[in-house]
Amino acid sequence: MKVRTRAIVLKTTPFQESSLIVKLFTREKGKDIFLVKGALRQKSPTKSFLQPGEEIEVEYSHVSSKKIFPVYTLRSTNDWKNAFSNIKTTMLLFCFIEILDRLYDDKEADKIIYDDLISSLLLINKSSKGINEIFYWFLFRSLKRAGYDLSEADDHPIFRGKTKAEIEVFKTLVKKINGVNSPEKILKTKQVFYQLKPFVPGAISAHIGSLESVSVTKEIFFN
Numbered sequence: 001m002k003v004r005t006r007a008i009v010l011k012t013t014p015f016q017e018s019s020l021i022v023k024l025f026t027r028e029k030g031k032d033i034f035l036v037k038g039a040l041r042q043k044s045p046t047k048s049f050l051q052p053g054e055e056i057e058v059e060y061s062h063v064s065s066k067k068i069f070p071v072y073t074l075r076s077t078n079d080w081k082n083a084f085s086n087i088k089t090t091m092l093l094f095c096f097i098e099i100l101d102r103l104y105d106d107k108e109a110d111k112i113i114y115d116d117l118i119s120s121l122l123l124i125n126k127s128s129k130g131i132n133e134i135f136y137w138f139l140f141r142s143l144k145r146a147g148y149d150l151s152e153a154d155d156h157p158i159f160r161g162k163t164k165a166e167i168e169v170f171k172t173l174v175k176k177i178n179g180v181n182s183p184e185k186i187l188k189t190k191q192v193f194y195q196l197k198p199f200v201p202g203a204i205s206a207h208i209g210s211l212e213s214v215s216v217t218k219e220i221f222f223n
Contacts, residue, residue, distance in 0.1 A: 003028055004059045006077060008117065009052050010101050014040060020050060021068070025100050029062060030109035035070045049076035053084075053093045055118065064107075078118070083125045092131055093121065095211055096138060102208045103146045113145045116183075123183045130187045136196050137186045139203070140177045148207050150199075151175040158202035170199050 005028035013021040020039040025031050039046050049056060055078040060069045083089045096117055104110065120138050124131055143150060150156065151174035159167050173196055180186045186193075204211055 001062045002059065002072075003062045004057065005029065006055060006057050006114075008097065008100065008114070009050055009054045009056065010097055011052060012050055018044075022050060022071075023101075024056075024058065025104070025114065026058070026109070027111055027114045028109060030107050031101070031104055032107060033068045034058065034060065035068050036074065037070070046074060049079060052097055053121075054079055055121075078121070078125075080121055080125045083121060086128065089124050089128050089131060092124065092135055095135070096120065098211045099139065099142050099208060102211070103142055110145055113142055116141055120183050123187075133186055133193050134183045136173075136193050136200070137177050137180070137183050139200065140174050140196075143203065143207055144178050146207070149174075149178065150203060151178060157206055158199050162198070166195075166198070169195050 005026045007024040007026040010025055011023040015021045018038050018040045020036045022034045022036055024034055038044055039050055057075050057077050058071050059073045060071050083093055116138060120134050151171045173193060176191060
């Protein structure tokens with residue numbers, strides 16, 4: 001079956017002399033591994049946009065028994081140039097990539113979370129204002145899509161050492177996030193989302209694991 005889909009580049013690995021093995025999170029089929037022949041040649045038009053975090057459109061033949069799919073055609077759709085212009089937004093972009101890669105198994109598609117990611121990156125690409133709120137929005141919506149709705153948790157390791165009032169505020173804010181379907185709207189709610197900060201490391205650790213992009217820039221993300 002021939003498939004044409006948009007995709008986010010998660011990781012690339014050189015293969016032989018001039019090709020790339022590329023891990024993509026596609027909108028239609030989820031996470032898969034692809035072979036892009038000739039991508040590393042000096043005059044290759046694809047080399048510049050096969051970078052982690054870039055959005056591309058790929059066309060390939062999908063066979064469920066295959067583990068690696070040769071790409072027929074690909075083109076760039078978004079490059080987030082402004083998002084890569086400073087360290088905070090760059091590391092946030094890498095953090096989003098890690099969340100997708102860790103939360104979803106191979107071939108597990110989720111069009112809603114894909115669209116959430118693109119909406120977040122488009123907004124960050126326009127302005128670096130409110131990026132902590134965008135991070136919270138994407139993180140907790142991603143967790144809910146993966147089956148971890150923390151606003152409904154009766155007991156959870158992240159609640160240890162927290163007061164009942166702090167937990168109730170946390171649940172209220174996460175419920176608000178889960179009910180808002182775009183990052184633009186979450187920025188307009190005027191909620192005090194910094195109160196989520198003490199719960200974020202535990203939520204990541206419990207459900208995603210250690211995110212390198214967060215651990216190396218803790219002082220940047222949660223100030």
